[in-house]
Amino acid sequence: MTLALLIISVIGHIRLISEVGKTFGGFFWAINTDNQVVIVSLLPQISSFGASASSLTNTDQFIGIDVKNRNGATSYSWKQNQLRPAIVPLATAYKYARPGDSITYTILHSNNTTEQATLPALQFSWGMWFENYGLALLAGISWLLVGTLLLVTAQDWTGAVESITLLPPAMLFLLYSHWGNVQQAYPADIVFQLLWVPSFALLGAAFIHLSLTYRPEAMRTPRRPRLMIDGLPYLPLIALVAFECSSFLIFGSVAARPNLIVALGYGVFGGVLSFVIGIISLLRVSRILPGARIPHNVRRRLGDLLTLWIGGVGLGFCLGILPILLTGQTLLPMQIFAVLAIVYPLLLLYALRSLRLIDQLQLTLEQREKALREQQQTARELQQANSELQQATSLLLHADAHLRSVLSQRIHDQPKQQALRIRSLLGHWQHKLKMEAERDPSGRVAVQPISEALGKVRRISEELEGDLRGLQLLVEDAYQRRSLGLKLHLEKLIREDLPALHPESPLKVQPDLWALDALSHDLEQTEEGTKIAEAISYTVTQALLNVYNHAGASFATVQTVRKNGNIEVYISDDGRGFDTSSISPEKTSLFKARLKAREAGGILSIQSVPRPQVEHGTTVVLQLPIPQSEQRFTSGPLPESMYEM
Numbered sequence: 114m115t116l117a118l119l120i121i122s123v124i125g126h127i128r129l130i131s132e133v134g135k136t137f138g139g140f141f142w143a144i145n146t147d148n149q150v151v152i153v154s155l156l157p158q159i160s161s162f163g164a165s166a167s168s169l170t171n172t173d174q175f176i177g178i179d180v181k182n183r184n185g186a187t188s189y190s191w192k193q194n195q196l197r198p199a200i201v202p203l204a205t206a207y208k209y210a211r212p213g214d215s216i217t218y219t220i221l222h223s224n225n226t227t228e229q230a231t232l233p234a235l236q237f238s239w240g241m242w243f244e245n246y247g248l249a250l251l252a253g254i255s256w257l258l259v260g261t262l263l264l265v266t267a268q269d270w271t272g273a274v275e276s277i278t279l280l281p282p283a284m285l286f287l288l289y290s291h292w293g294n295v296q297q298a299y300p301a302d303i304v305f306q307l308l309w310v311p312s313f314a315l316l317g318a319a320f321i322h323l324s325l326t327y328r329p330e331a332m333r334t335p336r337r338p339r340l341m342i343d344g345l346p347y348l349p350l351i352a353l354v355a356f357e358c359s360s361f362l363i364f365g366s367v368a369a370r371p372n373l374i375v376a377l378g379y380g381v382f383g384g385v386l387s388f389v390i391g392i393i394s395l396l397r398v399s400r401i402l403p404g405a406r407i408p409h410n411v412r413r414r415l416g417d418l419l420t421l422w423i424g425g426v427g428l429g430f431c432l433g434i435l436p437i438l439l440t441g442q443t444l445l446p447m448q449i450f451a452v453l454a455i456v457y458p459l460l461l462l463y464a465l466r467s468l469r470l471i472d473q474l475q476l477t478l479e480q481r482e483k484a485l486r487e488q489q490q491t492a493r494e495l496q497q498a499n500s501e502l503q504q505a506t507s508l509l510l511h512a513d514a515h516l517r518s519v520l521s522q523r524i525h526d527q528p529k530q531q532a533l534r535i536r537s538l539l540g541h542w543q544h545k546l547k548m549e550a551e552r553d554p555s556g557r558v559a560v561q562p563i564s565e566a567l568g569k570v571r572r573i574s575e576e577l578e579g580d581l582r583g584l585q586l587l588v589e590d591a592y593q594r595r596s597l598g599l600k601l602h603l604e605k606l607i608r609e610d611l612p613a614l615h616p617e618s619p620l621k622v623q624p625d626l627w628a629l630d631a632l633s634h635d636l637e638q639t640e641e642g643t644k645i646a647e648a649i650s651y652t653v654t655q656a657l658l659n660v661y662n663h664a665g666a667s668f669a670t671v672q673t674v675r676k677n678g679n680i681e682v683y684i685s686d687d688g689r690g691f692d693t694s695s696i697s698p699e700k701t702s703l704f705k706a707r708l709k710a711r712e713a714g715g716i717l718s719i720q721s722v723p724r725p726q727v728e729h730g731t732t733v734v735l736q737l738p739i740p741q742s743e744q745r746f747t748s749g750p751l752p753e754s755m756y757e758m
Contacts, residue, residue, distance in 0.1 A: 115261050118287050121304055122250060125290030129246055132237050132295035136210050138218075139232045141245060141293035142203060144300045145369035150175055150201040153293040154245060156235075157446060163230030164220045175201045176227070177219030180210045180234070188214070204298040210234040237295050246290055248451035253286030259458040263465060270336040271326055274343070275465060278323045279458060281316035284308065286454065306367045307357055313376040314350045317383020321346035324387035327418055328394050329407045349379055414468055421464050535570070595637055599646050600629040603653055607671060615661045620686075621668050622657065628673035628680060631739060641740050644713040648737060649682055652706040652717060656684040656733045659703070664688025664731060675739070679715075682735040690723040690731050703733065714738050 140162065141153040152164055152173070164173040176193035178201070189209035191202055210216055214234040221227055235241075260279030267273045288309040291302055325331065325342045353375060360367045396402040398412050445453075594602045607624045629649075636642040653671055660669050666688030674681045703719065710717040715737035722729045 115257055118257060118284060122253060122287035122290055126246060126250060129242055129290060129295060132297060133239055133242065135237050135296040136207050136212060136234050137237050137295045138207060138216050139235050143293055144200060144298060146301050146366040147369060148200050150203060154447060156241060157244065157448060159232065163228040172223045174221045175218055176221045178206045179217040180206050180214055182214050204296055207296045212236040244448050248448060249286045249289045252451050252454035253283050255455045256283035256286060256458045259462045270338060274323060274326045278319040281312050281319050284312040301369060306361060310372050310376045311354055313380040314353050317380035318346040318350045320383040320387035324390040329397055329411060332411045333408065414472065594646055594650050598634045599632060599636060599649060600626050602650065606654060611657055611661060618661055619667055620661060623670045625672040628675040631675050639742060645737050648709040648713040648715065651709050652682065652735045653684060655703055655706050660686045660688060678739055680737050680739055684733040685730060687730045690721045690729045692723055693719055693721050710735055
């Protein structure tokens with residue numbers, strides 16, 4: 114639509130610009146649909162003229178024209194024939210005139226009096242075009258561009274209504290080029306009849322529309338299109354356009370004077386009504402008139418908008434529409450009025466954009482305040498939840514410790530007591546059988562096989578007791594590891610727990626766990642760290658249990674080394690060793706340790722040299738990667754034992 118208006122306006126201006134250099138009489142004129150010549154506007158340099166522009170109060174007509182050259186000779190003369198009225202031949206008269214000639218017009222006024230007025234013939238120039246039509250073109254472009262920009266950036270229906278209201282002034286200024294002739298006679302075209310004249314009525318409808326939109330009760334909530342507010346002001350305009358279109362289709366033209374009076378009349382009515390509605394709204398915003406409570410942000414925005422709007426409507430109505438209706442021309446000179454019309458939409462754009470930015474800023478502040486309140490509420494809820502979680506964690510830890518203690522006691526005490534009881538009974542009966550055998554030298558009682566069987570059962574019970582002690586260690590492993598940390602847990606295991614389970618064993622274990630300082634105390638806060646800690650602890654525990662129970666060793670070492678981003682654990686002993694190729698890995702007691710190492714991303718290997726070779730013994734090697742989250746704990750110098758085997 115914007116492009117269409119510009120194209121139509123340019124077509125009219127091309128028609129006017131094509132007249133540059135031609136002679137005309139000092140005023141712009143037009144032929145209405147009644148075939149009457151009417152005055153559109155006068156040049157600023159013409160101070161007085163007997164005829165004035167056509168209006169509601171003026172219907173001056175030309176009934177005679179005389180053109181005289183500089184020598185006083187008449188070069189053209191015409192008088193109206195009362196019996197056969199004809200179109201005033203202004204175009205013909207101007208063709209005979211030359212710049213500097215005098216043109217005398219015989220004017221018939223509305224009161225049937227006649228008057229003669231003489232004007233010099235002038236040459237139409239670019240300056241004349243710019244003063245009378247060029248400024249109007251710039252004003253129309255200003256209103257159109259501002260309206261388009263506001264429409265594109267509108268974020269709600271109120272913003273769209275504000276931008277739509279700027280369309281009628283843009284149409285009036287842009288299409289003004291189709292109303293007025295210089296020398297060539299152009300009758301009123303379809304643009305004048307069906308677009309330019311209805312623009313006055315459209316302006317009145319837009320006035321009413323915006324004033325209804327700016328009411329306080331309509332601004333409390335986000336606006337949506339509604340028939341009463343957004344459709345009702347345009348019903349008279351629709352009726353007028355329907356009448357114009359039907360007249361144009363039936364008769365080929367629309368009666369210019371009634372059409373112009375109705376359109377201007379509705380424009381005046383819309384201006385007066387919107388002015389009254391705006392004043393009432395402003396008084397309500399100012400709390401001078403009673404009414405429902407208006408929010409502060411609505412009051413502030415409406416106060417600024419209504420002041421700006423009422424001022425614009427008042428100036429446009431008093432300086433433009435009403436004077437045109439009554440006198441046929443604006444109250445101020447057309448040039449000054451056009452300059453004001455160019456500047457006002459720019460001020461309007463600045464004001465509306467500023468108000469929109471203020472609204473967005475206020476909305477952002479409200480959203481941030483709401484978000485801050487929600488964050489504070491969330492923080493309080495999180496704090497309460499954290500307190501409850503800490504309390505629950507404390508209870509869980511207490512319950513976990515209690516359950517582990519009960520489980521350890523049941524695993525250790527009850528089966529151990531049963532194993533001790535079995536061993537005691539077996540020892541008793543074995544001793545008794547030996548005594549019976551000594552009393553009966555005849556050998557009637559086969560004591561030896563029974564004694565050997567009881568000895569085997571006793572050894573099995575002893576192994577069961579040892580396995581139960583190892584199972585107790587494994588059950589308590591995770592709890593102690595998390596409470597003490599991996600390094601302290603292993604040191605306690607090596608120095609206290611395992612020797613306590615095997616008090617009769619001569620084995621001495623030398624720990625070297627400095628490389629575990631590369632791992633933080635919070636290692637098991639992540640799933641990856643938990644797998645690594647479980648692999649190390651389980652492997653060391655199971656390997657040392659094997660050393661105590663099966664290796665027959667006198668000395669063993671547990672050494673940790675950090676190498677190339679890995680943690681390596683070596684469990685070595687000087688025991689009897691075994692042939693690793695003769696035993697399937699799945700059948701060894703370290704099979705589960707191998708699985709845990711693989712799950713943690715590492716590997717476990719077993720190296721063993723059986724007796725009677727000199728370097729007999731077994732070495733279990735566990736290699737695990739250090740997690741990325743633990744790399745920050747590995748900086749700085751470390752003891753030499755962490756780098757040496």
